[in-house]
Amino acid sequence: MGADPKLSHTAAMILQAIHAGYMYGFSIMEMTGLPSGTVYPAMRRLERDELICSHWERQSIADAEQRPPRKYYKLTPAGKTVLDASRKRYPLLERLIPLEEARAQ
Amino acid sequence: MRWCHLILHALHLGLLRGASLLVPSPQRPEWFQEWRSELWYVRRVGRVPRALSWTAQREITAFCMGAFQDAANLWNEGRRSRERIGEKPVAEHGSPARCLLLIAALLLLCAAIAGYLPGIRSEENAAQTPLRPGVILIQQGASGLAGKPSISTAEYSDWRSHQQQFFTDLAFYRIDRMPVAVEGIRESEWMVAQASENLPRVLGMPRGDSNAANRSNLPRAILSEAAWRHDFRSDPSIVGQIVTVAHRQALIAGIAPAVWSRMPEHPDLWLFESDRKLERQTDSAQGYVVAQLSAAGRAQMIGDSVEITSAAANGNEIDLLGLAFTPPTSGPLWIYLFALFLAVLALPAVTSVSKSESNFTTHPPSLRSRAIRWSFLAVKLILIALVACFASLDIAYCSFPNYSPFAEFLQFVAAFCLCLFGLRWAIADQSQRCPVCLRRVTHPAQVGIASCTFLGWNGTEMFCAGGHTILHVPSLPTSWFSSQRWIYLDASWDFLFADSHSQW
Incomplete structure (x- = not known):
């Protein structure tokens, strides 16, 4: 899929959150303040459109920390292109979810 | 925690x-x-x-x-x-999960409606607080006058003053339309029963008077369950409040048990007064006498009635009739269980309970498949039985806001019909589900000609959308093909069925 400049604000926020380092559903919910009924369906659509891709955390890592494994999401090259286009459309996106905040955590 | x-x-x-x-x-x-x-x-x-x-x-x-x-x-x-x-969505077509979900949704709907209907709670209350055995309603003349007030206050007082052989206690009430006002409720005309103080005792009502009622000198009143639910929205704090009945104050001492709605004329409020006060009011006013039969009186009962002869003041004999209140049932649950029992007994008469013949010799189903199949049938039967339970209550009490013997009868009939035909459907549905994946077989095709039944096979074929089985159902049972048969499809058929591996 090519760059789609008409991505909704919600989808753009989720892309920005993933880009900022919030890599699983619940952390994206916490960062964006969006409910689960919005975040997960939006991530499914973004994955279907190949803007993000997902992978499961290795079981051994989760076992070592005594927690269930997480499903992580990351941006694809197409997703990065669309996010760049969306930032032009929504200039406040970067201020809402800055990269530094994610890195600081 | x-x-x-x-x-x-x-x-x-x-x-x-x-x-x-x-x-x-x-x-x-x-x-x-x-x-x-x-x-x-x-x-x-x-x-x-x-x-x-x-x-x-x-x-x-x-x-x-x-x-x-x-x-x-x-x-x-x-x-x-x-x-x-x-x-086409073959994976979902007739899937067992969808079937169970639909029945469960229906069950939730019926249960939600049942929770909203006040009559059901009323029937439960009636079962929990039955009338005392041996209580009869006395009225003059033949049974044609049933439900009409026919005993005057003077006659009641006369009977009370004499030693009775067949009764241990007598109570009286008469009905009048009176203006009633309670705080927060607009004054309106209610059916008020002016009753003797011993009526609750005769009927076997448990004493549950509030402290306020014991302390107050005001006459006590009891709200009917219907009035309590309708006019006071089932507010329990109404007990202990003052009610003004025809410009006289009384204290609301409680709510009448649901079974009291069987009393003639269904009063909204019971106002209890001493016998002396009742006598002071018009002697000629006619009402009802409720009596508690003694052991000797019960021996005189013929069915639900007893004929009584009383001597009037002028020496003439008066023929009276004592009618027993129909004994209450044990509540909605027992009515339903009895209906379910009868429906299970009648089930073999309306459906073939025997399982269909299956060609299991080459493809015997695994223990797990058989366990799942039987579990599915069991869950389906249980859900259907629960749906019948709640739906019968909904049917019975959708038009009866209070306890009613007719509603009980309606509940019994509805529960029996729903259980019988619901269980019949569950078994018939099971016989058309693929033994492998439990989907309903589909795409019926007529095979053979009816006129050639004795020369070749004639019937309907249906297949499982998952490609596991074909079901043959004979149009005319014969000695060599009497009931439906399952034929398993081997792997060579897989190319026809895109989702043959998906189950449920």
């Missing part, structure tokens, strides 16, 4: 599991795993050590409810993609 956490966790997992049923089966395991994993992290954030935070639990529940939106979204996408390629 730990139990609360466990129950709530099970509830949340149940919500996720319920939502997962909407997700197309190939995606379902991963989808559920992701949501379950996320739930663990949500719970960890929301957990308050050694305390149950309802705010946190509400947020966790809201998180789980989002799973339904996600699942519905995936379900819609799956449907749209199937429509795009012109494929």
Whole structure:
């Protein structure tokens, strides 16, 4: 899929959150303040459109920390292109979810 | 507290599991795993050590409810993609999960309606507070006058003053329309029963007077259950308040048991007064006498009635009739269980309970498949029985806001019919489900000619959309083909069935 400049604000926020380092559903919910009924369906659509891709955390890592494994999401090259286009459309996106905040955590 | 956490966790997992049923089966395991994993992290954030935070639990529940939106979204996408390629949703067609979900949804609907109907609670109350055995209603003349007031206050007083052989106690009441005012309720005309003070004792009402009623010198009044529910919205704090009946004050001492609605004329309010006061009022006013039969009196009963002869003041004999109140049933549950028992007995008369013949020699079903098949049938039967239970109550009490013997009868008839035909449907449905995947067989095709029955096979063929089996149903049972047969399809048929491996 090519760059789609008409991505909704919600989808753009989720892309920005993933880009900022919030890599699983619940952390994206916490960062964006969006409910689960919005975040997960939006991530499914973004994955279907190949803007993000997902992978499961290795079981051994989760076992070592005594927690269930997480499903992580990351941006694809197409997703990065669309996010760049969306930032032009929504200039406040970067201020809402800055990269530094994610890195600081 | 730990139990609360466990129950709530099970509830949340149940919500996720319920939502997962909407997700197309190939995606379902991963989808559920992701949501379950996320739930663990949500719970960890929301957990308050050694305390149950309802705010946190509400947020966790809201998180789980989002799973339904996600699942519905995936379900819609799956449907749209199937429509795009012109494929019919065979995986869902007649699937056992969908069948159980539909019955469960129907059950929830019926249970919700039953919870809303006040008549059902009234019937339960009637079963819990039955009338004392041996209580009869005395009236003059033949049974044609049943339900009409026919005994005057003077006659009642006369009987009370004499030693009675057949009665241990007598009570009186008469009905009048009177203006009634209670604080917060607009004054209106009610059917008020002016009754002797011993009426509750004769009827066997348990003494539950409030402290306020014991302290007050005002006459006591009891609200009918119907008036309490209708006019006071079942507000228990009404007990102990003052009611003004025809410019006289009385204290509301309680709510009449539901079974009192059997008394003639169904008064809204029972006002209890001493015999002297009743006598002071018009002697000629006619009412009803309720009597408690002695052992000798009960021996005189013929069926539900007893003929009584009384001597009037002028020496003439008066013929009276004592009618027993119909004994109350044991409540809605027992009515339903009895109807279910009869329906199970009658079931073999309306359906073939024997299982169909199956060609199991080459493809014997595994123990697991058989266990799943029987479990599915058992769950379906239980759900149908529960639907019949609640639906029969809904049917009986949708037009009866209070306890009524007719509603009980209606509940019994409805429960019997629903159980009988519901169980019949469940068994018939089971006989048309593939033994491998439990989907309903589909695409019926007529095979053979009826006129050639004795030369070749004639009947209907249906196949499992998963490509596991074909069902042959003979049009005319013969000695060599008397009931339906399952034929298993081997792997060579797989190319015809795109989703032959997906089950449920």
